[in-house]
Amino acid sequence: MIDEENSVEKPRRGMLDKFETGSESGPIEDRAEREQRLNQLPPGERELAHENARLADLCQYFAQQKMDIPADILDRIGRLPKCGPQERIRSLVSINQALMEYLNRVGSGPQLWQ
Numbered sequence: 094m095i096d097e098e099n100s101v102e103k104p105r106r107g108m109l110d111k112f113e114t115g116s117e118s119g120p121i122e123d124r125a126e127r128e129q130r131l132n133q134l135p136p137g138e139r140e141l142a143h144e145n146a147r148l149a150d151l152c153q154y155f156a157q158q159k160m161d162i163p164a165d166i167l168d169r170i171g172r173l174p175k176c177g178p179q180e181r182i183r184s185l186v187s188i189n190q191a192l193m194e195y196l197n198r199v200g201s202g203p204q205l206w207q
Contacts, residue, residue, distance in 0.1 A: 141178060144185035151192045160199075166191055 131142045148170075155162055162170075169188050173181055 137178060141182050141185070144182055144189060147189045148185055148192075151189060154196075155192075162192070163195055166195070 127146065131139055131146065134142055152162070166188060169184065169191075173184060176184055
């Protein structure tokens with residue numbers, strides 16, 4: 094039975110290898126390389142990818158600063174998978190703008206973030 098589980102696990106890991114650092118779909122630390130890859134996408138996909146990247150950057154910033162994302166914005170993010178591509182782009186633009194406005198409102202003092 095253990096052999097059967099291992100045989101199932103190996104292909105799954107193999108499918109996810111493309112998301113490892115340095116692979117074709119893995120994280121890209123160099124912003125210039127990321128922009129270059131995004132710009133190679135077709136126009137509709139490019140805009141969606143740019144907005145997703147902006148949201149990822151903002152989420153990473155919130156995590157690094159140990160800030161919570163406001164609940165209403167989290168709800169909006171949670172509804173993204175139900176949106177079609179164009180609606181998702183519009184929603185992402187709105188969410189990213191709301192996050193930036195929130196950051197602007199709370200200022201730069203860490204005492205406000207806790």
